[in-house]
Amino acid sequence: MTVLKEKIKKNTNSIVQDKETKDLLSRSLQYLKAGYPIHFTGPSGAGKTSLALALAKKRKKPIMLIHGNHELNNSDLIGDFTGYTSKKMVDNYIRSVYKKDESVSETWRDGRLLEAVKNGYTLVYDEFTRSQPNTNNIFLSILEERILPLYGSKKTEPFVKVHPDFSVIFTSNPEEYAGVYQTQDALLDRLITIFVDYKDVDRETSIVSEKTDVTEKQAKAITTLVSTLRNQCKDDSGPSLRASLMIAKLATEQDTPIDGENEEFKRLCIDILGHQVSRCIEDDQPVEKAKELITKALKSMKATD
Numbered sequence: 001m002t003v004l005k006e007k008i009k010k011n012t013n014s015i016v017q018d019k020e021t022k023d024l025l026s027r028s029l030q031y032l033k034a035g036y037p038i039h040f041t042g043p044s045g046a047g048k049t050s051l052a053l054a055l056a057k058k059r060k061k062p063i064m065l066i067h068g069n070h071e072l073n074n075s076d077l078i079g080d081f082t083g084y085t086s087k088k089m090v091d092n093y094i095r096s097v098y099k100k101d102e103s104v105s106e107t108w109r110d111g112r113l114l115e116a117v118k119n120g121y122t123l124v125y126d127e128f129t130r131s132q133p134n135t136n137n138i139f140l141s142i143l144e145e146r147i148l149p150l151y152g153s154k155k156t157e158p159f160v161k162v163h164p165d166f167s168v169i170f171t172s173n174p175e176e177y178a179g180v181y182q183t184q185d186a187l188l189d190r191l192i193t194i195f196v197d198y199k200d201v202d203r204e205t206s207i208v209s210e211k212t213d214v215t216e217k218q219a220k221a222i223t224t225l226v227s228t229l230r231n232q233c234k235d236d237s238g239p240s241l242r243a244s245l246m247i248a249k250l251a252t253e254q255d256t257p258i259d260g261e262n263e264e265f266k267r268l269c270i271d272i273l274g275h276q277v278s279r280c281i282e283d284d285q286p287v288e289k290a291k292e293l294i295t296k297a298l299k300s301m302k303a304t305d
């Protein structure tokens with residue numbers, strides 16, 4: 001007899017709002033409404049960007065998303081001259097009169113921050129500490145004086161006033177992460193910083209079962225495996241919920257049984273978790289040690305169906 005398993009495609013973009021997430025979102029919304037910018041900080045994969053976007057959505061205003069990076073500069077934020085437009089008019093209506101009128105002007109394109117500030121959007125500035133601190137200085141005037149200085153724009157007005165509906169949600173990884181700059185105290189002082197940590201196994205289980213096609217029991221087996229390995233890491237750089245989602249998604253797509261004894265499943269877990277675990281443990285042979293730890297954790301995993 002053939003058993004057909006119907007796979008229901010879940011909405012992988014939606015955020016699962018358990019009680020803690022709902023509470024955090026409603027508190028943060030209150031702070032934003034009172035005019036204070038929110039800053040979610042925490043380890044990679046803890047759910048900061050998802051939270052920031054869910055919070056921005058609650059404000060029911062257009063959302064502008066900027067990703068921090070070390071090359072981001074004032075031209076990207078405020079705007080830039082993109083070239084020239086020229087206009088030429090030749091008037092030869094009366095044959096004996098030849099009139100030529102020519103003008104050349106620079107073309108200005110508003111940057112993303114200027115657009116958001118002018119129109120009262122909700123700005124989500126993801127991983128803002130990956131931009132150089134002097135690039136982020138512009139936020140000091142926005143948050144304190146409620147103006148955006150128009151450096152380099154050649155406009156008559158030296159600044160634009162911040163629209164009353166404009167608000168910002170920042171996200172960042174802690175300072176010990178690679179590629180992250182230290183934030184100036186003056187900026188941090190103006191933000192409400194909330195630490196977003198990894199969720200416990202039960203919360204991660206409900207997200208994995210909600211977002212992928214695995215059963216709740218299978219989701220629990222996967223998140224327990226991942227959090228067991230994460231707990232053996234010396235810092236926050238261990239595998240996150242992202243790894244659990246990857247394992248769940250790939251195992252269902254490839255029809256691999258979620259079973260610690262199954263060779264295919266073992267291979268999948270080692271591929272997904274091996275590198276991250278090897279980076280977060282202290283050992284002379286981290287790659288081999290990581291495989292050993294994953295195999296051991298898989299052995300204690302219960303078979304699921």
Ligand SMILES: Nc1ncnc2c1ncn2[C@@H]1O[C@H](COP(=O)(O)OP(=O)(O)OP(=O)(O)O)[C@@H](O)[C@H]1O
Pocket residue numbers: 012014015016017021042043044045046047048049050051171172173207211241242245
């Ligand atoms: N509450 C949630 N509901 C649904 N999915 C979630 C939730 N929290 C996190 N996720 C999922 O977990 C993964 C990691 O989340 P996210 O990208 O928000 O983390 P992050 O903390 O911003 O990570 P990074 O610091 O690496 O950017 C994503 O696939 C996201 O969809």
